[in-house]
Amino acid sequence: MIEELRQLGFRRTGGLVDLLTAMVRHHLPYTLAELAELPGLKERDQATIYRLIMKLKDVGKVRQLNLTGRVIHYQIVVPGHHHDYLICETCGGVSEVPVACTLGTVERQIMKRFGWKGLHHELEFYGVCPACAAS
Numbered sequence: 001m002i003e004e005l006r007q008l009g010f011r012r013t014g015g016l017v018d019l020l021t022a023m024v025r026h027h028l029p030y031t032l033a034e035l036a037e038l039p040g041l042k043e044r045d046q047a048t049i050y051r052l053i054m055k056l057k058d059v060g061k062v063r064q065l066n067l068t069g070r071v072i073h074y075q076i077v078v079p080g081h082h083h084d085y086l087i088c089e090t091c092g093g094v095s096e097v098p099v100a101c102t103l104g105t106v107e108r109q110i111m112k113r114f115g116w117k118g119l120h121h122e123l124e125f126y127g128v129c130p131a132c133a134a135s
């Protein structure tokens, strides 16, 4: 990915490498505040992280999610890989659906039988997270 980014005009800085490493590691949607707390990014200048996120977003490598309508989450884009999300209506927390998604089968059926191409999806499940449910 670094190589591709270099071709897009990014400089291979420690900040960029650390940011990509952190975002790929758990591959979750992060808020800027959460990103700033990740190992490897804690010591970094927050403004630099923010600028890098914006630049990555501009070239389509990071997606901006506005799932809760409150906080913006950012997620690294991995080609051929999609996400379904669990959103807590109480605390606004966002996490990924922890079970394998089976909808690829449905997509393939629709493409095959009805002639659609390039079908993809992204689901949002709303509810109350375990932590909020317990309190």
Ligand SMILES: [Zn+2]
Pocket: 088, 089, 090, 091, 092, 093, 128, 129, 130, 131, 132, 133
């Ligand atoms: Zn919650």
Ligand SMILES: [Zn+2]
Pocket: 082, 083, 084, 101, 102, 103, 121, 122, 123
């Ligand atoms: Zn899915």
